[in-house]
Amino acid sequence: MALYRSDAFVLRTYKLGESDQIVVLFTRDYGKLRVVAHRNRRGHSRTASYYQPLTRLHVIAYGRPTRSLYQTHSVDIAQAFRVLHEDFNLLSCGLYMTELIDISTQDRQPAPELFALFDEALEALAGAGQVPKGAPASVLTTRQHERQRVTPPMVLRHFEISLLTLSGYALQLSECAHCGGELPPGACGYNARAGGLVCDTCAATRHTLKIGHAACGYLRGMMGHVPLPEMLPDTAAQQEMERLLHLHLTTCLGREIKSYPFLYL
Amino acid sequence: MFRPRTLSILMEELCRLPGIGEKTAQRLAFYILRTPQERAQRLAQAIVEVKEKIIFCSRCRGITEADPCALCTDASRDGGLICVVEDPSDVFLIERTGVYKGLYHVLMGALSPLDGIGPDQLTIDALLARVERGGIREIICATNPNMEGEATVLYLARLVKPHGIRLTRLAHGLPVGGHLEYADEITLSRSLEGRRDI
Numbered sequence: 113m114a115l116y117r118s119d120a121f122v123l124r125t126y127k128l129g130e131s132d133q134i135v136v137l138f139t140r141d142y143g144k145l146r147v148v149a150h151r152n153r154r155g156h157s158r159t160a161s162y163y164q165p166l167t168r169l170h171v172i173a174y175g176r177p178t179r180s181l182y183q184t185h186s187v188d189i190a191q192a193f194r195v196l197h198e199d200f201n202l203l204s205c206g207l208y209m210t211e212l213i214d215i216s217t218q219d220r221q222p223a224p225e226l227f228a229l230f231d232e233a234l235e236a237l238a239g240a241g242q243v244p245k246g247a248p249a250s251v252l253t254t255r256q257h258e259r260q261r262v263t264p265p266m267v268l269r270h271f272e273i274s275l276l277t278l279s280g281y282a283l284q285l286s287e288c289a290h291c292g293g294e295l296p297p298g299a300c301g302y303n304a305r306a307g308g309l310v311c312d313t314c315a316a317t318r319h320t321l322k323i324g325h326a327a328c329g330y331l332r333g334m335m336g337h338v339p340l341p342e343m344l345p346d347t348a349a350q351q352e353m354e355r356l357l358h359l360h361l362t363t364c365l366g367r368e369i370k371s372y373p374f375l376y377l
Numbered sequence: 378m379f380r381p382r383t384l385s386i387l388m389e390e391l392c393r394l395p396g397i398g399e400k401t402a403q404r405l406a407f408y409i410l411r412t413p414q415e416r417a418q419r420l421a422q423a424i425v426e427v428k429e430k431i432i433f434c435s436r437c438r439g440i441t442e443a444d445p446c447a448l449c450t451d452a453s454r455d456g457g458l459i460c461v462v463e464d465p466s467d468v469f470l471i472e473r474t475g476v477y478k479g480l481y482h483v484l485m486g487a488l489s490p491l492d493g494i495g496p497d498q499l500t501i502d503a504l505l506a507r508v509e510r511g512g513i514r515e516i517i518c519a520t521n522p523n524m525e526g527e528a529t530v531l532y533l534a535r536l537v538k539p540h541g542i543r544l545t546r547l548a549h550g551l552p553v554g555g556h557l558e559y560a561d562e563i564t565l566s567r568s569l570e571g572r573r574d575i
């Protein structure tokens with residue numbers, strides 16, 4: 113019997129029989145763990161409300177290390193991220209990240225960097241939801257470029273790009289992803305199969321997504337290749353980044369992301 | 378194990394019912410076997426009829442034998458109130474309380490981003506059509522207090538609010554007959570928020 117004590121996020125819950133559930137946790141120290149949450153016969157469970165996605169828990173679980181299901185000894189809420197549960201758009205963004213984490217992690221494979229990324233991204237998303245709409249200009253202009261960066265879509269872009277890098281699918285942005293040649297200085301083509309931007313010669317014979325100069329620059333900034341531009345890219349450039357990252361994610365992860373359409377409802 | 382074929386088939390079918398394991402299925406099958414012919418006939422007939430006669434109400438999507446259903450055509454009910462629920466069975470839960478006198482709308486599920494269940498798979502369009510026809514003062518969301526239910530409420534809020542209709546949800550509160558000590562922090566904090574004057 114082993115004891116597992118860790119902070120954890122709920123990724124999913126499944127029904128188990130009539131009244132119990134299997135809760136898929138993403139723990140900081142042990143990776144994904146599946147635990148059984150029992151309810152009594154009337155369906156009451158003191159901890160049922162804890163097992164909702166977008167809640168950081170402190171969990172003590174136990175079980176045989178060779179088994180795939182664990183029992184919980186105790187569960188406490190470390191952070192509830194209430195704002196994310198009160199706005200449809202923020203909830204959709206949070207669940208989209210939750211699904212990506214679920215796809216990118218394996219049972220009992222510790223991924224502390226991914227845990228930290230997820231935690232930070234949820235904080236940032238909650239923060240983005242708290243910037244008051246129509247607040248006086250003075251509030252918004254203090255550290256303006258920092259505030260501007262934390263719009264929900266930009267939180268998602270940062271999350272996607274970092275998740276891809278941590279999962280071994282880093283975008284190739286510094287040289288041609290196909291031939292290794294030099295990239296043109298301005299706009300570039302992105303090719304999903306090559307896994308990044310491609311030079312004009314390679315782009316001529318491949319299906320590419322056109323990425324403008326501003327989006328290329330911002331993406332390189334997010335990857336840490338160059339300093340991040342002070343101002344957010346315009347709407348068109350943000351859309352290019354969004355499309356590129358979605359294509360890269362679905363190609364690398366080999367599947368569609370179910371919660372993705374909810375971002376645009 | 379030897380078992381007559383017909384008995385095995387009955388047990389297999391009973392086993393498919395929720396909450397019925399093999400042992401219970403055997404007990405039920407033998408009970409049916411011992412039961413008088415006409416009682417067994419009535420049970421079989423009831424199953425066939427429920428499948429043949431029950432349809433969904435074209436207004437509220439609840440279950441009924443006549444369309445529109447008795448709830449929708451009851452003139453004594455308040456047509457300005459709609460209680461939105463996930464499943465047809467929820468209508469009967471709320472009716473059992475005897476305190477609600479408005480109409481219903483059954484969504485046939487809840488939004489679930491993680492399962493890819495979107496608004497198209499629910500009866501949200503039909504609800505909006507009812508809203509657009511006018512005469513509705515308030516929509517009460519009685520979806521389940523979990524992530525799917527919450528997502529549904531937030532999405533409905535976005536669609537319904539522009540129509541200037543009051544949108545409410547069931548209070549999250551303490552179970553009656555329960556003990557404060559056994560309430561979790563989330564339920565307790567929501568109960569505090571939803572407190573009322575005495």
Ligand SMILES: [Zn+2]
Binds near residue numbers: 289291293310313315
């Ligand atoms: Zn090339």
Ligand SMILES: [Zn+2]
Binds near residue numbers: 437439
């Ligand atoms: Zn009806």
